[in-house]
Amino acid sequence: MSGTESADVGACDLCGVAIGDVDWGADELRVEVSREEDGELRFWVADFCTQEHAAEWLRRPLPEADDPSPGQQPSPWRDRLETSGCFAVFAVVLVLLALGGWTAARLLLDWF
Numbered sequence: 001m002s003g004t005e006s007a008d009v010g011a012c013d014l015c016g017v018a019i020g021d022v023d024w025g026a027d028e029l030r031v032e033v034s035r036e037e038d039g040e041l042r043f044w045v046a047d048f049c050t051q052e053h054a055a056e057w058l059r060r061p062l063p064e065a066d067d068p069s070p071g072q073q074p075s076p077w078r079d080r081l082e083t084s085g086c087f088a089v090f091a092v093v094l095v096l097l098a099l100g101g102w103t104a105a106r107l108l109l110d111w112f
């Protein structure tokens with residue numbers, strides 16, 4: 001964590017000062033940085049009290065990337081499980097449709 005715990009009352013990611021305290025947030029600056037690392041898109045959202053602090057922060061090596069959606073981030077394996085679950089249901093429906101169609105076709109063929 002890099003000091004972005006409270007989204008409403010932002011604090012400068014560099015000096016930690018509450019942003020609203022400096023000229024009522026007149027100089028507040030939000031920076032969103034995205035970069036692809038190891039085939040994964042990572043991004044950072046940081047707030048600063050002044051542009052100078054944003055520039056200073058950007059000059060440094062980037063910290064650990066922010067979670068895409070903190071608090072409700074589904075774990076990758078669960079995501080995969082849900083995806084494969086959906087696919088399994090879809091496959092079963094397809095098989096049932098095929099079976100139903102085949103049975104109906106055979107019935108029709110028997111009748112005529």
Ligand SMILES: [Zn+2]
Pocket residue numbers: 012013014015016017048049050053
């Ligand atoms: Zn600052």
